[in-house]
Amino acid sequence: MKKVRSEIVTSFNKIVKVIGFIIIPLGLLLFLKQWLFLEMPPIDSIEKTAAALIGMIPEGLYLLTSVALAISVIRLAREKTLVQEMYSIESLARVDVICVDKTGTITSGEMAVSEIKEISNAAISTEDIIKNMLASAKEENITSRVLSEYFGKEKTMSLKYEIPFSSKRKWSGCVFKEGTFVLGAPEIILNDNYKKIEDIVIPYSSKGFRVLLLAEAKSINEDSIENPSPISLIILENKLRTNVAKTFSFFKENGVDVKVISGDNPMTVSAVAKRAGIENAEKFIDLSGLSDDEVKTAANNFTVFGRVNPRQKKILIQELKNTGKTPAMVGDGVNDVLALREASCSIAMAQGSEAAKRVSNLILLNSDFDLIPKIIYEGRRVINNISRSSSLFLVKNIFSILLTFALLFLPFPFPYEPIQLTLISSMTIGIPSVILALEPDRNIIKGKFILNTIAKALPSAIADFFSVLAILTITYFAGIDNHAEIATSTILMMALIGFITVFRACVPFTKLRKIMFGSILGLFVLTVVLIGKTVLEFTLLPPRLLATVAVLAIIAIPMIHLLSVLIEKIAQRRENKINVS
Helix, strand or coil: CCCCCCHHHHHHHHHHHHHHHHHHHHHHHHHHHHHHHCCCCHHHHHHHHHHHHHHHCCCCHHHHHHHHHHHHHHHHHHCCEEECCCCHHHHHHCCCEEEECHHHHHEEEEEEEEEEEECCCCCCCHHHHHHHHHHHCCCCCHHHHHHHHHHCCCCCCCEEEEECCCCCCCEEEEEECCEEEEEECHHHHHHHHHHHHHHHHHHHHCCCCEEEEEEEECEECCCCEECCEEEEEEEEEEEECCCHHHHHHHHHHCCCEEEEECCCCHHHHHHHHHHCCCCCCCCEEECCCCCHHHHHHHHCCCCEEECCCHHHHHHHHHHHHHCCCCEEEEECCHHHHHHHHHCCEEEEECCCCHHHHHHCCEEECCCCHHHHHHHHHHHHHHHHHHHHHHHHHHHHHHHHHHHHHHHCCCCCCCCCCHHHHHHHHHHHHHHHHHHHCCCCCCCCCCCCHHHHHHHHHHHHHHHHHHHHHHHHHHHHHCCCCCHHHHHHHHHHHHHHHHHHHHHHHHCCCCHHHHHHHHHHHHHHHHHHHHHCCCCCCCCCCCHHHHHHHHHHHHHHHHHHHHHHHHHHHHHHHHHHHHHHC
16 A cells, blocks of 8 residues: 655644754853843753744644544544555545446446346347357456346356456456457447447437447357357446435536446446536547547546546546646445555545455445545535644744744843743643634645644744733843843743733634633633642733733724735735746
């Protein structure tokens, strides 16, 4: 099974690399500045530097993601979906093209013989030939099982050798002492002579029936049929899945294109796709005999692909990826393995082959294609909530980096202690991020994860930076050198902006979010009252400094809102430019 590339983990790795690159020089410079230029004792310089470094470290991001995805795996298991690669949940949520086969996805896999259309009077009846071919077959598939139910199996003819069905050949054959017979796709068996029976086949294919041709041949080998002569047509009826129209309607509403890739006659597949409500199902093409370049050209121009061999399925998936798409592949047979490996997210049916299940990221245990919308919703919930929760972590990281950098050029020491930052991290980051990561969220994922997350974090981080810098500037010029008062006022300022940020992340409020917000607010106050002075080294603020914090907090509210609007507009312009290019 191919390892899934997670955009979330890739984004976090980039963030950690950038922070890891700047954290050591920033910390070293801050320590030297406080020790040498501000003449602080070495132990105090180390403590303040430690507080700055702790604020820069994005702790909890990987743990939060792992916990959220693990819970999703459990939730999907309840829906009879086995997740073999945890990050595939994220991949499926980002899918914009889903490639499916006709049999087992659009149709239930249940077929029935609808009619036998005799073309010529053969010495041996169609029924006897089919019975003997089925009895001689070493392998069984869905089609052979359907034929067995209708005709039965019986060995009354002397078999010399058998050529089993192959998705590449599109036919199977048996050489008996009594004659040589082939069964499969009419246009493949007859080749140039197909036009002789085309008028008989098309009325059935155009209505969604699957048509098999039984023919007698002079001789056969694995690559060719010599002088095939039509005996009869076997008409198979495909039954649609119960809720398949609703499922494909979901894909249409959510901007997910559907590609039907099948080994059957494209006209038949197109008719079935129309019945299932697949958009642009009338755009079909026969891939038999096409070159690789022609297959690539067809990938983005057609919806239904017929007479596709396993290699062509892989080429179609590759081309979709090359044009910037994120394709998922749903398959159940050995002939789907190459495409399943190539897809951004691969899904197999439990009733399918072991090979298909081994290479797939997800397995639908009850082989129910209608579960895919639920899996997509689960992926959206995870990504959107992790993005929202991660932004809470990054507020502290971005703020700490900005503040540390600014203090290298200003005559202020770093304002607070490491233990004081713990209170902020717990109440405005840790607790709310875990709860928000488990909330329902079905919104369509837009843009890049890393840009979305940073964009959500920037307004509060910038507001934090300017507010704390304002407090340090005011206290410096006011001659306030009480470190406890400065630390308390900056931590209080950060707490207020932290609660504003959590409040914005909770909108629209649900019952759970109301309880969570009220709880962390109450817990913060209770912690300050109980251990604020003894453990956290807080102190009562003078009225003027308390009023300063209050005014800055009031200013921070519209500042965060305006910055959010501005950043959103910049992000929208950037996205529009990308779409145009």
